[in-house]
Amino acid sequence: MSQTQADTTVTRRDFIYLGAGAFAAVGGAAALVPLIHQMNPAADVRALATIDVDISAIAVGQQIKVMWQGKPVFVRHRTPEDIAAAEAVDLSALRDPVPDSERRANAEENGMDRPDWLIVVGVCTHLGCIPIEGRGDYGGWFCPCHGSHYDTAARIRLGPAPTNLPKPPYVFLSDSEVQIG
Amino acid sequence: MSHQSTYRPTGPFTEWLDKRLPVPRLMHDSLVDFPTPRNLNYWYTFGGILTFCLISQIVTGIILAMHYTPHVDYAFESVERIMRDVNFGWLLRYAHAVGASMFFFAVYVHIFRGLYYGSYKAPREVLWMLGVVILLLMMATAFMGYVLPWGQMSFWGATVITNFFTAIPLVGNAITEWLWGGFAVGNATLNRFFSLHYLLPFVIFGVVILHIWALHVPGNNNPTGIDVRGKQDTVPFHPYYTVKDGFALSLFCILFAWYVFFAPNALGHPDNYIPADPLVTPPHIVPEWYFLPFYAILRSIPDKLLGVIAMFGSIAILFVLPWLDRSPVRSLRYRPMTQIFFVGFVVACGVLMYCGGKPAEGVYVLWARLATAYYFAYFLLILPIVGLIETPRKLPDSIAKPVLPAPALAGGTPIGATAAPHTDG
Numbered sequence: 001m002s003q004t005q006a007d008t009t010v011t012r013r014d015f016i017y018l019g020a021g022a023f024a025a026v027g028g029a030a031a032l033v034p035l036i037h038q039m040n041p042a043a044d045v046r047a048l049a050t051i052d053v054d055i056s057a058i059a060v061g062q063q064i065k066v067m068w069q070g071k072p073v074f075v076r077h078r079t080p081e082d083i084a085a086a087e088a089v090d091l092s093a094l095r096d097p098v099p100d101s102e103r104r105a106n107a108e109e110n111g112m113d114r115p116d117w118l119i120v121v122g123v124c125t126h127l128g129c130i131p132i133e134g135r136g137d138y139g140g141w142f143c144p145c146h147g148s149h150y151d152t153a154a155r156i157r158l159g160p161a162p163t164n165l166p167k168p169p170y171v172f173l174s175d176s177e178v179q180i181g
Numbered sequence: 182m183s184h185q186s187t188y189r190p191t192g193p194f195t196e197w198l199d200k201r202l203p204v205p206r207l208m209h210d211s212l213v214d215f216p217t218p219r220n221l222n223y224w225y226t227f228g229g230i231l232t233f234c235l236i237s238q239i240v241t242g243i244i245l246a247m248h249y250t251p252h253v254d255y256a257f258e259s260v261e262r263i264m265r266d267v268n269f270g271w272l273l274r275y276a277h278a279v280g281a282s283m284f285f286f287a288v289y290v291h292i293f294r295g296l297y298y299g300s301y302k303a304p305r306e307v308l309w310m311l312g313v314v315i316l317l318l319m320m321a322t323a324f325m326g327y328v329l330p331w332g333q334m335s336f337w338g339a340t341v342i343t344n345f346f347t348a349i350p351l352v353g354n355a356i357t358e359w360l361w362g363g364f365a366v367g368n369a370t371l372n373r374f375f376s377l378h379y380l381l382p383f384v385i386f387g388v389v390i391l392h393i394w395a396l397h398v399p400g401n402n403n404p405t406g407i408d409v410r411g412k413q414d415t416v417p418f419h420p421y422y423t424v425k426d427g428f429a430l431s432l433f434c435i436l437f438a439w440y441v442f443f444a445p446n447a448l449g450h451p452d453n454y455i456p457a458d459p460l461v462t463p464p465h466i467v468p469e470w471y472f473l474p475f476y477a478i479l480r481s482i483p484d485k486l487l488g489v490i491a492m493f494g495s496i497a498i499l500f501v502l503p504w505l506d507r508s509p510v511r512s513l514r515y516r517p518m519t520q521i522f523f524v525g526f527v528v529a530c531g532v533l534m535y536c537g538g539k540p541a542e543g544v545y546v547l548w549a550r551l552a553t554a555y556y557f558a559y560f561l562l563i564l565p566i567v568g569l570i571e572t573p574r575k576l577p578d579s580i581a582k583p584v585l586p587a588p589a590l591a592g593g594t595p596i597g598a599t600a601a602p603h604t605d606g
């Protein structure tokens with residue numbers, strides 16, 4: 001290759017520079033994957049993904065909190081008034097409009113139609129505090145941290161939280177046992 | 182460094198070293214014969230105080246880490262053991278916990294000083310931005326440190342603050358679970374926070390070195406905000422400012438010691454002496470006092486994402502401040518209108534701090550909203566506009582010859598400092 005050619009055209013050396021640079025960049029990016037991914041939930045944490053809950057002792061009007069994946073889950077045995085109140089709400093009045101029939105235990109998602117059971121993750125969708133049962137303006141929950149009110153279907157009604165309390169995946173194994181997760 | 186080095190090696194060894202690793206020269210030029218404006222007041226002593234705070238936190242922290250166990254089952258117990266069983270453990274922990282508060286007190290004074298005297302303006306923009314980086318790193322460090330004792334406030338503070346990231350559209354939940362290393366704040370979170378709490382102070386140390394480097398290129402600003410025009414405007418750093426800084430540091434340490442020995446828990450929250458319980462949220466969650474203004478900004482906006490944006494924005498805005506303030510005059514001493522708005526700004530920050538500690542209801546929400554509006558208006562409206570319309574007071578000709586009665590000349594004039602004839606430029 002002559003001197004003049006080297007000045008004006010792409011040389012072997014340019015190619016090697018670029019190739020080496022690209023190789024280092026791709027290699028560096030690949031090395032970031034394990035460095036970053038190690039911080040995601042580890043296998044043992046992910047393994048604790050399902051729990052079985054005995055609900056036979058929960059009287060109507062009562063709620064229990066169970067731990068699932070490090071988070072509290074509310075299992076609430078709703079009264080007929082709770083259910084009626086939740087069904088009576090006009091969906092257009094809701095920030096996150098979902099009818100009560102999809103919030104409570106239903107055959108399609110949970111294997112059984114049980115309007116009296118409401119199972120939701122008890123973590124405020126604002127910034128993660130645990131709402132308090134039986135307080136607030138809508139008969140459901142009230143979050144003390146920044147004042148979010150949830151109704152008897154755990155739907156957000158007032159305050160800064162953007163969405164309803166999420167429904168975890170769960171199925172009724174029998175009349176008295178629920179598997180969450 | 183930007184000034185002529187006056188370092189003279191004192192013997193054969195220092196001469197030998199000077200040709201190989203001129204650390205003594207660097208120290209001499211930065212801390213002994215560094216030409217410093219002669220009119221720096223006590224607001225300027227907080228840089229030295231901050232350096233002391235950082236070193237004090239690192240020393241007490243490394244010692245605490247020798248006795249602390251970062252595990253959800255043992256963390257609280259291990260801190261109690263430090264308090265009761267480890268020799269002088271109570272002193273070291275209180276010095277560390279109170280030290281964090283003192284550190285923030287000093288940094289806020291330091292920042293208000295910079296805002297008042299226009300220290301963020303050219304040619305000190307990079308210096309100012311490095312300062313904002315240090316503030317952010319301090320906040321991250323203190324937040325993670327507060328999680329370590331694993332009390333109720335540790336746990337719920339960590340929960341609320343990490344949940345800020347769930348506000349990010351689409352990827353928010355994935356990022357938050359990545360931060361937690363689980364599906365909620367838990368052992369993985371505590372472990373990584375300890376690791377990072379150990380690391381970040383050393384990162385801060387590195388940025389502080391850059392900050393001081395960026396200071397020593399243009400040199401100090403001063404209360405008049407006008408440039409140094411020659412030797413008559415400066416005095417050597419040592420002994421003039423080593424002594425002044427040392428005196429201020431002694432007063433600061435008296436306050437520090439008073440808190441450590443007489444009111445070590447006054448600045449903390451009693452709920453943090455209750456072990457963390459992931460099933461019970463305390464009725465009223467408040468962050469440490471130094472985060473209250475930002476917390477108030479967060480809560481004053483009723484939308485989750487916008488609240489989080491406003492809160493981070495309140496600090497991010499400091500990065501662009503050098504380009505928002507349009508006035509050619511640095512010091513607010515000579516800016517009569519801005520001076521008044523500045524007082525309003527300090528009051529707004531005070532109101533935010535007060536409201537941040539109160540429940541987010543009723544009149545507190547209103548006050549917090551007004552103060553939040555003022556906070557942002559100060560940077561986005563007042564500084565850009567007032568800089569163009571106000572008539573500044575007459576600036577002194579030089580630092581050594583102010584038109585206003587100057588304390589620098591009223592006291593004893595440093596020998597040699599006025600020896601050079603006064604020339605402009």
Ligand code: HEM
Binds near residue numbers: 235238274284322
């Ligand atoms: C920028 C400097 C630092 C700041 C602002 C800071 C802040 C804090 C805060 C606010 C706490 C909670 C105190 C409490 O209420 O108990 C804490 C705890 C702790 N820090 Fe630091 N820290 C700093 C540097 C360090 C360093 C360098 C280490 C060394 C490893 C360290 C180790 C610890 C340990 C082990 C604890 C838990 C013990 C305790 O809670 O008292 N810190 N830190």
Ligand code: FES
Binds near residue numbers: 126128160
């Ligand atoms: S965390 Fe529930 S309202 Fe903020």
